[in-house]
Amino acid sequence: MPAELLDQLVTDAARRFEENYQSPPQWIVAAPGRVNLIGEHVDYSDGFVLPMAIDRYCVIAACEKPGDDPGDTATIRSITKDGQIDITLDKPEYGRKGEWWNYVAGVIAGCREAGLRPRKFWALVTSDVPIGGGLSSSASIEVATATLLEAMTGTTLDPVAKALLCQQAEHEYAGVPCGIMDQFISALGRADHLMLLDCRSREVEHIPLVDNSVTVMIINSNVKHELSGSEYAERRSQCEAAAKKLGASSLRDATLDQLDSSRGKLEPVEYRRARHAISEIARTQAAAAAVKTGDWPRVGELMVASHESLRDDYEVSCPELDLLVELAGDLGAEGGVFGSRMTGGGFGGCTVTLVRTADAESVAHHVAGVYQQETNIEPSVLTSRPARGAHVVKAD
Ligand code: GLA
Numbered sequence: 311m312p313a314e315l316l317d318q319l320v321t322d323a324a325r326r327f328e329e330n331y332q333s334p335p336q337w338i339v340a341a342p343g344r345v346n347l348i349g350e351h352v353d354y355s356d357g358f359v360l361p362m363a364i365d366r367y368c369v370i371a372a373c374e375k376p377g378d379d380p381g382d383t384a385t386i387r388s389i390t391k392d393g394q395i396d397i398t399l400d401k402p403e404y405g406r407k408g409e410w411w412n413y414v415a416g417v418i419a420g421c422r423e424a425g426l427r428p429r430k431f432w433a434l435v436t437s438d439v440p441i442g443g444g445l446s447s448s449a450s451i452e453v454a455t456a457t458l459l460e461a462m463t464g465t466t467l468d469p470v471a472k473a474l475l476c477q478q479a480e481h482e483y484a485g486v487p488c489g490i491m492d493q494f495i496s497a498l499g500r501a502d503h504l505m506l507l508d509c510r511s512r513e514v515e516h517i518p519l520v521d522n523s524v525t526v527m528i529i530n531s532n533v534k535h536e537l538s539g540s541e542y543a544e545r546r547s548q549c550e551a552a553a554k555k556l557g558a559s560s561l562r563d564a565t566l567d568q569l570d571s572s573r574g575k576l577e578p579v580e581y582r583r584a585r586h587a588i589s590e591i592a593r594t595q596a597a598a599a600a601v602k603t604g605d606w607p608r609v610g611e612l613m614v615a616s617h618e619s620l621r622d623d624y625e626v627s628c629p630e631l632d633l634l635v636e637l638a639g640d641l642g643a644e645g646g647v648f649g650s651r652m653t654g655g656g657f658g659g660c661t662v663t664l665v666r667t668a669d670a671e672s673v674a675h676h677v678a679g680v681y682q683q684e685t686n687i688e689p690s691v692l693t694s695r696p697a698r699g700a701h702v703v704k705a706d
Contacts, residue, residue, distance in 0.1 A: 315365055315366070315367075315438065316340060316365065316367055316369075316703075319340075319367060319369045319436060319437075319438055320338055320340065320369055320703050320704075322436060323335070323338060323369045323370070323371040323389075323434060323436050324338065324371055324704075326371075326389055326434055326436065327371040327372075327373075327432075327434040330387055330432075330434055331373070331432045331434075333373055333432075334373070335371035335372055335373050335434075335704065336372065336373040336374065336704075336705075336706040337371070337372050337373070337458060337461045337462060337702065337704060337705050337706060338369060338370070338371045338372075338702075338703040338704040339369070339370050339454050339457040339458045339461060339700065339701070339702050339703060340367040340368070340369045340370075340454065340457075340700065340701060340703050341367060341368050341449075341450045341451075341452075341453035341454035341457055341496050341497070341699070341700035342363035342364055342365065342366060342367050342368075342439070342450055342495075342496055342499060342697050342698070342699060342700070343363070343364050343366045343367070343368075343439035343440075343445040343446045343447055343449070343450045343496070344361045344362065344363050344364060344445065344446045344449070344491075344492060344495040344496060344499065345361065345362060345364050345445060345526065345528050345653055345654075345660070345662050345694070346359060346360065346361040346491065346653045346654060346662070347360045347361065347362065347504060347526070347597065347601075347609075347613070347653075347662060347664075348360050348590075348593060348594050348597045348609075348612060348613055348616050348651070349361075349491075349590060349591070349593075349594035349597075350590060350616060350620055350624075350626075350651075350652070350653065350654070350656075351545060351586070351587065351590070351620065351624055351626065351655075351656075352509070352561075352587050352590050352591050352594070353489030353490055353491040353507075353509045354487075354488075354489035354509075354546050354549065355509075355549050355553070355560050355561040355562055355587045355591070356509050356510035356559075356560040356561070356562035356563075357509055357510075357561070357562055357587065357590065357591035357594065358506060358507065358508055358509065358591055358594040358595055358598070359491045359506075359507050359509060359594060360504050360505070360506050360507075360517075360594050360597060360598055360601075361491055361492075361495040361499075361504070361505055361507070362495065362499060362503070362504045362505065362519065362526065362694075362696035362697070363495055363496060363499025363500075363505075363696060363697040363698065363699050364439075364445065364528070364692075364694040364696075364697055365694045365695065365697040366437075366438045366439040366440070366445065366692070366694070366697075367437065367438065367439065367450065367454075367697075368435065368436075368437040368439055368447065368450035368451045368453075368454040369435070369436050369437065369454065369703070370433055370434070370435050370454045370455065370457075370458050371433065371434045372431050372432060372433035372434070372458055372462065373431060373432055374429050374430065374431050374432075374462075375429075375430040375431055375432055379430060381396070381398075381430070382398065382399050382400060382430050383396040383397060383398050383399060383430055384396070384397045384399055384414075384418065384428070384430065384431050384432075384433060385397075385431075385432050385433070386411060386414055386433045386434075386435060387432075387433070387434045387435070388410055388411070388434075388435045388436075389434065389435065389436040390410075390435065390436055390437045390441065391410045393410070393411075395411040395414075397411065397414065397415050397418060399418065399422070399428065399430065400422070402415035402416070402418045402419045402422075403415065404416065404482075404483040407484070407485050408484075410435075410451070412479075412483040412484050413448055413451045413452045413455065413479060413480070413483065413484060414435070414451065414452075414455050415479075415483055416452070416478070416479025416480070416482055416483030416484065417452050417455040417456050417459070417475065417476055417479045418455065418459065419479070419482075419483070420456075420475035420476070420478050420479050421455075421456060421459040421467075421475065423475075424467060424471065424475060425465070426459050426460070426463045426465050426467075427463060428459050428462045428463055429462070431462065433458065435451065435454070437450065437451065440530055440690070442534050442659075443530045443532075443534075443659050443660055444653060444654025444655055444656070444658070444659025444660050445528070445654065445659070445660060446492040446495075446496060446654070448480060448484065448486075448492075449476065449480070449492035449493045449495075449496045450496050452476035452479050452480060452493060452496075453472070453473070453476050453493055453496040453497045453699075453700045454700065455476075456472050456475060456476055456497075456700075457497075457700045457701070457702060460472075460702075461702045461705050469497055469498055470512055472497050473490060473493040473494045473496075473497045473498065474490065474493070476493040476496075476497070477489075477490050477493045480493070485539070486539060486542065487542070487543050487546055488542075489509060490507075490509055490512070491507065491509070494507055494512075494514070495507070495699070496699060496700055497699055497700050498514060498699050499696065499697060499698065499699035499700075500516045500696070500698065500699065501695070501696060501697055501698040502518060502519060502520050502695065502696050503516040503517060503518055503519060503696050504516075504517045504519050504598075504601060504696060505517070506594075506598045509562075510560070510562055515598075517598060517601055517602060519601065519695075519696050521604055522667060523666060523667050523668070524606050524648070524664060524665070524666065524667060525664075525665050525666075525667045525670045525693050526662060526663075526664060526693060526694060526695075526696075527662070527663040527664075527665050527670060527673065527674065527691065527692075527693050528653070528660050528661070528662055528663075528691070528692050528693070528694065529634050529638075529660060529661050529663065529674075529677060529678065529681075529689050529690070529691050530659065530660045530689055530690040530691075530692075531628075531630040531631055531634055531658055531659065531660065531661070531681075531687070531689055532687050532688065532689055532690060533628065533630045533658040533687060534657070534658040534659065535628055535657040535658045541626065541657060542655055545583060545624065545626065548579060548580050548583040549561055549583055549584065549587055551577075551580055552564075552576055552580040552581070552583055552584035552587075553584070555572065555575045555576050555580070556568060556569065556572055556575075556576075556584070561584055561587040561588055561591070562591060564584065564588055565588065566585070566588055566589065569581065569584050569585060569588060582622075582623040582624070582625075583623065583624060585619070585623050586619045586620065586623040586624040587624075589615075589619055590616060590619060590620075593612045593615060593616055593619075596608075596612055597609050597612045597613070600612070606648045606664060606666075607643060607648055609648060609649065609664060610643075610647070610648025610649025610650075610664050611649060612649070613648075613649035613650060613651040613662070613664060614635075614639065614649045614650065614651065616651045617635050617650065617651035617652055620651070620652055620656065621652075624656075626652070626655065626656030626657060627652050627656055627657075628656070628657055628658055630658065630681075630685060630687070631652040631656070631658070631659070631661055633681060633684060633685065634650070634661045634677060634681055634689070635650045635651060635652065635661055637676065637677045637680050637681060638650035638661070638663045638673065638677050641669075641673060641676060641677075645669060645672070645673065645676070646665050646666040646668065646669020646670070646672065646673050647663060647664075647665055647666075647669075647673055648664040648665065648666070649663070649664050650662070650663035650664070651663075663677075670693060674691045677689075677691075678691055
């Protein structure tokens, strides 16, 4: 099934490329979106995260421009965004905040700094990662761009350097001070594995998720509240301020006991943010251990605790996400739900729910149906096995 989705996207990209540029692509690359099982809003506190790549990809097809084509530019067409842009290769500039090509321009700039010198090229971008749904559509276009430049120049970047360069593009060109989770999982995800990433040492442990009796279900609330950008930056600085007051270089080094004994030094809001981060880091390690033993009820319990902490202490949830989690929770283990939580940055986007595969359809039906009745918004439901990270699909 998953391979078919990607195959179709690739075939479509090749066809559209040829229609658009009257020439077949020399390279086709793919990079996935992701869902985070647990470890939310802790990557920038040096914590642990446990995401997996999903079988929804950003695909880029490209070929070198003929020698007589004027200028030293990359011409990039987006099917998803229905637009085209010329990017000057030796000085990629960025447009208004939120423009899709900022990610591409930022990664081209980063790759050039890393010594990759692509010749002028045509490219076409398409994607089936839902945009703005908290499933890292932006990381997928960044990592796909870096993968394309590697293929075009015949240079393989160190995977960690590649993920960091993509993160840098997001900081500088898209203006979001994100952590490292999304770019790491898109670049380094493995089929049938969750990725336990230590965001401090950047060490990765691939944990098998091959038990077909459980399914990872992603439900998109299809709402996106404004302010998610500024709120994100604010959370990040509150964590940094809290760590500083605790005398720690990041919240990774703090304990709940230490936090409680220093409570008076922190603003109440900093205390709550820190309580989320410290407890979430511990929950993520516990969840990784429970996945290894196939203890799904325990993983589910930790997911629910994560959601409550994100909702109450970190305040990044919203009524729609809370409703989705509550509706899944109502079904409980008997109804096939081990646990559910918001996933990604928050303020809209998706929930992730661990369900018994045999009950997946009835869970989706119940949660989506009641959600729609109560909100008048139609949610979208998708399920995914852990998918393969970025790769070259076709190379000349
Ligand atoms: C966004 C960021 C990530 C991470 C999550 C929250 O997806 O890009 O770095 O901080 O939010 O866990």
